[in-house]
Structure formats: structure tokens, C-alpha cells
Amino acid sequence: MSDSLPNVGVLLAAYNGVDFLDEQLESILKQKNVNITIFISVDLSSDNSYEWCCNYAEHYAQIRVLPYGERFGGAAPNFFRLIKDVDFSSFDYIALADQDDIWLEEKLITACTYIKKDDLAAYSSNVLAFWPDGREQLINKAQLQRQYDFLFEAAGPGCSYVFSSKQLLEFKEFLIQHADKIKQVALHDWLIYAFYRSKGFRWFIDPEYQLLYRQHDANQVGVNTGWSAIAKRLNLLRNGWYKKQVMLTSELVGYGHLQLGSRWAVLKVIHHSRRRWQDRIALFIFVLFWLY
Numbered sequence: 044m045s046d047s048l049p050n051v052g053v054l055l056a057a058y059n060g061v062d063f064l065d066e067q068l069e070s071i072l073k074q075k076n077v078n079i080t081i082f083i084s085v086d087l088s089s090d091n092s093y094e095w096c097c098n099y100a101e102h103y104a105q106i107r108v109l110p111y112g113e114r115f116g117g118a119a120p121n122f123f124r125l126i127k128d129v130d131f132s133s134f135d136y137i138a139l140a141d142q143d144d145i146w147l148e149e150k151l152i153t154a155c156t157y158i159k160k161d162d163l164a165a166y167s168s169n170v171l172a173f174w175p176d177g178r179e180q181l182i183n184k185a186q187l188q189r190q191y192d193f194l195f196e197a198a199g200p201g202c203s204y205v206f207s208s209k210q211l212l213e214f215k216e217f218l219i220q221h222a223d224k225i226k227q228v229a230l231h232d233w234l235i236y237a238f239y240r241s242k243g244f245r246w247f248i249d250p251e252y253q254l255l256y257r258q259h260d261a262n263q264v265g266v267n268t269g270w271s272a273i274a275k276r277l278n279l280l281r282n283g284w285y286k287k288q289v290m291l292t293s294e295l296v297g298y299g300h301l302q303l304g305s306r307w308a309v310l311k312v313i314h315h316s317r318r319r320w321q322d323r324i325a326l327f328i329f330v331l332f333w334l335y
Contacts, residue, residue: 049155050078052134052208055142056121058086061095063143063257068099068106070146077151081106081140082129086121087114119231122201126215134208139232141202143257144170150253154205157247164210164244165236167203170256185250186318193233193240194293194303195316195326198248200256201232210244227291229284234292241296280334306330 053071057064071081083106085093093111100106109128115121122139131137136155140146154166172180184199198204217238218225228234239246279285290304302308309316309330317323329335 048076048078049135049152049159050133051080051136051138051151051155051205052129052131053079053081053138053140054122054125054129054131055081055083055140056086056118056125057083057088057092057096057142058115058118058121059088059090060092060142061090064092064095064099067140067142067144067146070144070148071140072103072105073148074146074151075148077155079105079151080134082109082125083107084109084115084121084125084128085111086116087112117229118201119228119234120226122231123218123225123228126211127218131208132212136205137208137211138205139201141200143259144202145255145257147253147255151205153249153251153253157249158205158207161247162245163247164207165198165239165246166205166249167198167200167236167246168249168254169252170200170203170254171252172256172258174258181252182256183250184318185248188240188246188248189318190315191298191301191312192316192318193237193296194298194301195289196236196318196322197230197233198236198246199232201230201235202256203254204232204235210239210242213242214238221295224291224295227287228295229288233288234295237292237296241298277334280329286335306333306335309335 068081071079083096085096085108096108100108115124136158138151138154157163157166167184169185170182172182182199214235236246286304293299293301293303301312310327313323313327316326
């Protein structure tokens with residue numbers, strides 16, 4: 044390993060992932076022009092994911108598997124566990140990884156270069172979704188950031204996130220300080236983006252895709268396209284999930300004064316909400332017709 048290369052810690056959350064982990068880890072280990080250390084947290088699984096990861100780690104000194112046995116119940120608490128439990132203070136950069144994607148070989152060095160060159164706190168990118176039947180679709184998250192977009196959505200899939208370690212250490216302290224409320228957070232990528240933007244930290248969303256985003260039946264979130272995704276999002280609005288997450292996120296990051304539990308308050312900031320104009324129109328309609 045070269046001391047002149049960026050040192051990157053990769054935080055990988057796994058759960059029942061033996062069908063995908065080999066391909067994902069191989070793509071991470073093949074990253075060009077960076078020094079890699081991979082930290083894996085395995086949620087209590089019904090397959091042998093933990094044993095598989097331990098066996099895999101025996102062949103690669105760059106891989107560390109965290110103690111096993113706790114049930115986290117979702118990607119968000121698993122990633123929060125990684126951020127809290129891993130000492131990444133000696134790394135230059137930290138990246139998040141799902142268990143089932145495939146990274147392009149220059150994903151990390153591209154992110155590190157952007158962060159260093161433009162003095163960024165965080166980087167994310169578009170992703171190319173792919174399905175078992177061979178379909179592919181670019182997932183574009185690189186629209187112009189709005190004043191309050193971070194209170195209504197994430198920067199994109201968390202698996203594309205790369206951070207300068209300095210600001211992520213601040214997020215670690217934030218997680219510890221708000222441990223009880225954090226348990227109610229459903230999406231780690233949304234909260235992290237909200238924390239960074241609320242602090243004024245610079246975040247760049249790359250219009251180029253840097254990973255292949257695998258779609259399958261076990262995806263916790265996946266791609267929000269198609270009629271089934273629209274139906275799912277409508278249901279989340281109707282049952283109050285989205286509203287609760289907006290309110291919780293805004294309160295946690297210091298924007299509770301906007302009172303986004305009120306539909307009128309949301310209408311006031313609708314122009315400054317989600318990045319895509321189509322999503323702003325959709326949110327306007329949902330709020331107008333009492334679906335929010």
C-alpha cells in the first residue's frame with residue numbers, strides 16, 4: 044500500500060447477502076489509486092452472511108468484520124452502528140456501501156479528487172440501476188440543490204456517498220447526542236444529507252454514475268420509478284410516514300421552526316423543496332389534496 048494514495052474507509056452494511064457480497068466486495072477491492080479498508084457490519088441474518096464475511100476476511104487484510112449478534116432491523120440502524128463503532132479518525136475519506144451493488148473501478152478516486160479539488164465535505168453520484176432481466180436505467184439525482192431539499196429527500200442512494208472524514212466525525216457526535224430520536228429515522232442517507240446541508244457543508248452530486256445499482260426483490264428501498272413505486276409512495280403519504288420523517292428530520296437538524304407538519308408551511312416552501320420540478324409539483328398536489 045502506498046502512503047501517497049488517499050486512505051479510504053468503506054462502511055458496508057450487510058443482511059442476508061451471501062448471493063451478492065462476493066461481487067460487491069470484489070468491485071470494492073479493485074478500486075484504483077486508493078488505499079482501502081472495509082468495515083462490515085452484518086445484521087442478524089437467517090443465512091450465513093456473517094460466517095461468509097469472516098471467511099472472506101481471512102484472505103484480505105483490508106477487511107474487518109464487526110462483532111455479530113445484534114438485530115438492527117434495517118439499513119439505517121446498521122449504518123448508524125458502523126459510523127458510531129468504527130474509529131475512522133485516521134482515514135482521509137469514508138464511503139458507504141450496500142452489499143449488492145457493483146462499483147466502477149474509479150468510483151472512489153473520482154469522489155476523492157472532487158472532494159480535495161473543490162474543498163467539499165461530501166460527494167454523491169448518479170447510479171445506473173440494473174435488473175436480472177438485463178434492463179438498465181440511469182437514476183438521475185444531480186438536479187440543482189434547493190434551499191430546503193434536504194428536509195424532503197436524500198441526495199440519492201447512500202451507496203454513492205463519500206465523505207471527508209472531518210465532517211463525518213461531527214455526524215458521529217450528532218448520532219451519539221440524539222441516540223433516542225435517531226431510532227425513529229427510517230433512511231440514513233436522507234438524515235446524513237440533511238445534517239450536512241443544515242451545517243452549510245459543501246456537497247456535490249455528480250451527474251456521472253459511478254456504480255451499478257442492483258435491483259431485486261430484497262431491496263429495502265430500490266428505484267422509485269414505475270407504477271408500483273408510485274403506488275408505494277402514495278401509500279407512504281396516506282399513512283403519514285413521509286410527513287413524520289420530514290418533521291423528524293427537520294427537528295433533528297435544527298429546522299423545526301419551519302413547522303413542516305403543517306400543510307400550509309409546506310406550501311410556503313414548496314418552491315425550495317425537492318430538486319426535481321416534477322417532484323415539487325407532485326408534492327404540491329399531495330399537500331393541496333390533504334394527502335400529506
